[in-house]
Amino acid sequence: MSADFLYGVEVVLNGLMAGVLYALVALGFVLIYKASGIFNYAQGVMALFAALTLVGIMDGQVPFGHLINAIFGTDLHGFGWTVPAFAAILLTILVMILFAWCVHTFVFRHLVGQPPIILFMATIGLAYFLEGVGDLMWGSDIKTLDVGLPQGASLWIEDSTAFLGGDGFYGFFIDRLDVAATLVAAVLVAALVLFSQYTKQGRAMRAVADDHQAALSVGISLNFIWWLVWSLAGFVALVAGIMWGAKSGVQFSLSLIALKALPVLMLGGFTSIPGAIVGGLIIGVGEQLFEYLVGPSIGGATENWFAYVLALAFLVVRPQGLFGERIIERV
Amino acid sequence: MSALPAAGPEAAPSRPVLMELKNITLRFGGVEAIKDISFDIREGEIRAIIGPNGAGKSSMLNVISGFYHPQEGEVWFRGRRRPAMKPYQVARLGIARTFQNIALFDGMSVLDNVMTGRITHMKRGIFAQGVWKGPAEREEVANREAVERIIDFLEIQRIRKTPVGRLPYGLKKRVELARALAAEPKLLLLDEPMAGMNVEEKEDMSRFILDVNDEFGTTIALIEHDMGVVMDLSDRVVVMDYGRKIGDGTPAEVRANPEVIDAYLGVAHD
Ligand SMILES: Nc1ncnc2c1ncn2[C@@H]1O[C@H](COP(=O)(O)OP(=O)(O)OP(=O)(O)O)[C@@H](O)[C@H]1O
Ligand SMILES: [Mg+2]
Numbered sequence: 356m357s358a359d360f361l362y363g364v365e366v367v368l369n370g371l372m373a374g375v376l377y378a379l380v381a382l383g384f385v386l387i388y389k390a391s392g393i394f395n396y397a398q399g400v401m402a403l404f405a406a407l408t409l410v411g412i413m414d415g416q417v418p419f420g421h422l423i424n425a426i427f428g429t430d431l432h433g434f435g436w437t438v439p440a441f442a443a444i445l446l447t448i449l450v451m452i453l454f455a456w457c458v459h460t461f462v463f464r465h466l467v468g469q470p471p472i473i474l475f476m477a478t479i480g481l482a483y484f485l486e487g488v489g490d491l492m493w494g495s496d497i498k499t500l501d502v503g504l505p506q507g508a509s510l511w512i513e514d515s516t517a518f519l520g521g522d523g524f525y526g527f528f529i530d531r532l533d534v535a536a537t538l539v540a541a542v543l544v545a546a547l548v549l550f551s552q553y554t555k556q557g558r559a560m561r562a563v564a565d566d567h568q569a570a571l572s573v574g575i576s577l578n579f580i581w582w583l584v585w586s587l588a589g590f591v592a593l594v595a596g597i598m599w600g601a602k603s604g605v606q607f608s609l610s611l612i613a614l615k616a617l618p619v620l621m622l623g624g625f626t627s628i629p630g631a632i633v634g635g636l637i638i639g640v641g642e643q644l645f646e647y648l649v650g651p652s653i654g655g656a657t658e659n660w661f662a663y664v665l666a667l668a669f670l671v672v673r674p675q676g677l678f679g680e681r682i683i684e685r686v
Numbered sequence: 687m688s689a690l691p692a693a694g695p696e697a698a699p700s701r702p703v704l705m706e707l708k709n710i711t712l713r714f715g716g717v718e719a720i721k722d723i724s725f726d727i728r729e730g731e732i733r734a735i736i737g738p739n740g741a742g743k744s745s746m747l748n749v750i751s752g753f754y755h756p757q758e759g760e761v762w763f764r765g766r767r768r769p770a771m772k773p774y775q776v777a778r779l780g781i782a783r784t785f786q787n788i789a790l791f792d793g794m795s796v797l798d799n800v801m802t803g804r805i806t807h808m809k810r811g812i813f814a815q816g817v818w819k820g821p822a823e824r825e826e827v828a829n830r831e832a833v834e835r836i837i838d839f840l841e842i843q844r845i846r847k848t849p850v851g852r853l854p855y856g857l858k859k860r861v862e863l864a865r866a867l868a869a870e871p872k873l874l875l876l877d878e879p880m881a882g883m884n885v886e887e888k889e890d891m892s893r894f895i896l897d898v899n900d901e902f903g904t905t906i907a908l909i910e911h912d913m914g915v916v917m918d919l920s921d922r923v924v925v926m927d928y929g930r931k932i933g934d935g936t937p938a939e940v941r942a943n944p945e946v947i948d949a950y951l952g953v954a955h956d
Contacts, residue, residue: 555808562791562802569789572751573865574777574806 358523365527366647367640372529372537374639376598379540380612381619381631382547383591388625389564390584393463393474397482399613401451401589404489406596406605408450410500411493412443418492440502444593451589459582467577486610495607500600505531536598543594547587548628556583564626618666624676633677638662701728703762704873704905705750710759712745719745720756721929727873732899733907734916734937737926738949743909744786746926747875750907751783752776764872778806782871784862786878786909792851796842796861797833799850803868804829833868840864840894856887860894867898874898876908880915888912892919917941925949 380398387395395401411418415434424431438446462477509531517526551557562570563580571577599609615638623634642661650657705727712720719742727733735743748754750761752773761768763779771779782803791799807829837846840860845853850861859879866874879895880888892915898904910916916923917937925933925946933939933946940946 555805558798558802559805561794561798562805565791565793566789568753568785569791570802571753571773572777572783572785572789573802573869574774575802576772576774 358520361520361524361527363644363647365529366643368527368529369533370640370643371636372533372639373643374636375537375540375544376595376635377615377619377639378544378632378635379591380595380616381623381635382544382628383588383595384613384616384620385623385625385628385631386547386560386584386591387588390560391463391474391563391581392471393478394471394625395588396475396478396613397485398588398592398616399610400482400485400489401454401592402596402599402612403605403607403610404454404485404596405447405451405589405593406500406600406609407489407493407498409443409447409502409593409597410498410600410605412446413438413440413500413502414498416493421494422491444502444597447593448590451593452586455585455589456582458585459578463581464578482610486607497604497606498600500597500605502597502601504535504597504601506601507531509534532598532602536602539594540598543591544632547591551628556580560584615662618662620676621663621666621670622677624678627676627678630676630678638665641665701730703727704729704764705907706762707746707750708760708762710746710749710756710761712742712749712754712756718929720749722759723926723929723931724759725924725931725934727905727907728922729905730899730903731905731921732895732919733905734920734923735907735909735926736911736913736916736923736940740928741926742929743926744877747783747877747907747909750776750873751781751875777869780806780869780872781875782866782869782873783875784859784866784877784879786881788855788858788862790850790858790862790865793849795847795849796853796864797837797846799861800833800837800864800868801829803865804833806869807832832870836864836867839897840867856883859883859891863891863894867902867904870902872905874904874906876906878909878911880910880912888915895919 380402383398383401384395387393387398410416415436415438417423417431417434420431420433423429458481462481463474466474466477507530509529512529512534513526515526517524519526549557551560559570559575559580560583562573562575563577567577570580595612596605596609599612603609619631619634619638621634622637623630623632642658642665645661646655646657703726706724707726708724710720710723711718723742723746735746737743745754749756752771752775755770763781768776768779791802794802808825837843840863842857842860842864845857845861850858853861863876863879866876876895880891883891895906895908896919899906908919910919920937922935923933923937923940924931925940925943927949932949933943935943
């Protein structure tokens with residue numbers, strides 16, 4: 356096989372791995388949107404907040420330390436302990452569940468039945484509020500996150516695939532962190548699908564997504580389900596935050612991963628779980644291939660916009676998304 | 687109270703009272719949808735609520751199922767006063783319902799729709815289902831069996847995998863009944879189960895309602911416009927007009943009540 360072809364394959368592999376993560380972030384949006392009609396602008400900030408909280412807990416940072424120091428003239432920095440990654444992740448999950456409860460109880464519970472644009476505005480408010488809370492709680496400096504995921508190129512993959520090509524090919528260059536992230540994301544996506552298909556709560560979630568009145572009439576508490584979907588979205592945000600944070604540090608730009616999910620949603624539809632998965636893969640592969648094949652001849656940096664162009668083109672042809680049902684207006 | 691022979695004028699069987707509504711008044715802004723209405727529903731009976739359009743029948747059903755909260759009056763269920771409850775809490779008490787404008791989960795199959803009716807019977811939560819596989823699986827199997835029985839009973843086996851959104855109106859009504867039945871309710875509320883059906887579909891639905899009442903002993907409260915159907919099906923009838931109760935008794939009694947004849951039977955309707 357020619358080396359060019361094999362490098363193309365490598366690009367596709369990397370694209371698929373990025374795509375799984377995009378799918379994961381997109382799922383966070385889909386969960387909330389399906390169950391409550393809320394397009395959650397704060398999803399990216401939730402990922403940032405979750406990652407900050409995780410780092411803070413692991414490093415034994417005192418929450419709101421700066422604030423406390425400023426008010427009481429103390430000089431607190433840390434508790435002086437560190438927490439193992441696994442325990443810290445569990446604690447962060449609890450924090451995200453509590454966060455979900457607060458968001459629902461103090462904000463969206465009071466906005467039930469409001470038009471979608473109002474709900475959307477509320478999530479914008481939530482995003483900036485949460486960003487501020489994150490800063491206050493954990494400080495705004497750039498942090499590194501190391502939960503023990505493998506890092507760096509996998510020599511094993513490189514060596515064991517080198518034979519595929521000829522002289523010009525040295526094997527697939529694949530980052531072990533990407534592999535780990537892909538595996539985790541794939542497992543999580545599968546778990547979410549199974550959860551929504553086969554558990555009582557999953558069934559209730561789908562019921563609420565379909566018809567509120569009918570859901571109530573069979574004994575489903577809407578408030579509980581809304582809390583549940585915000586919690587799940589918080590969990591998804593945490594996982595995405597860990598993956599991105601491990602790769603490029605925990606800082607404000609982490610919240611921009613939400614922007615990666617938008618084209619995925621445009622492609623896959625806002626209400627379809629399979630749509631988010633397939634959409635994520637298409638965007639992941641599409642943008643990497645485009646950058647590889649066309650990027651060099653037009654100056655590169657196409658990842659920033661290509662996904663949107665792809666999604667936009669797709670939207671024009673199929674406004675309902677990949678798996679959405681075609682809406683035919685009744686007259 | 688339930689031990690006493692039938693109170694009031696109605697010659698209904700002296701079964702125990704399952705649900706009692708006492709002096710219910712319901713207002714929407716200035717509109718009084720229900721004005722100081724009292725009546726009871728006895729165990730095992732088919733209780734019809736009739737009246738012209740806008741009489742407040744659906745509102746009454748919504749009060750019973752917790753979708754509306756009356757400003758005045760009390761709701762008693764199984765000998766106890768029921769506090770103000772959310773609809774899902776009422777459902778968990780064993781009160782299932784259908785809606786006048788059909789509320790199904792259009793994106794799900796018939797089977798999944800009926801399965802949601804079992805949610806109140808699913809005890810094991812997320813963690814049990816993930817960790818404690820054995821009992822959770824047994825429960826799922828038991829629920830499946832209950833659902834299959836109801837699907838057989840209502841003769842909708844052929845469409846069990848069909849997405850509900852694609853079904854014709856008459857079948858949707860039947861699926862909605864199946865979902866309500868899946869909860870094995872103590873009280874079943876049906877809001878115009880036969881509206882918009884053709885004669886044959888109406889006959890089928892009447893037969894199902896009678897069979898449910900017969901075989902499962904389910905107490906049923908239903909709203910219906912078709913007087914013939916009401917007379918055939920129900921043990922006792924409440925007649926409403928402009929939010930007031932103007933008649934209560936057996937079909938024969940109600941039919942003979944002059945006020946009812948004036949207000950309702952005399953008026954040309956649909
Ligand atoms: N949610 C609501 N908000 C405001 N008014 C309502 C509401 N529900 C019912 N009403 C009013 O209460 C009155 C009774 O309505 P209801 O639907 O109970 O009548 P109905 O007897 O079921 O009529 P139909 O035979 O047409 O179904 C009507 O005037 C109606 O407009
Ligand atoms: Mg009505």
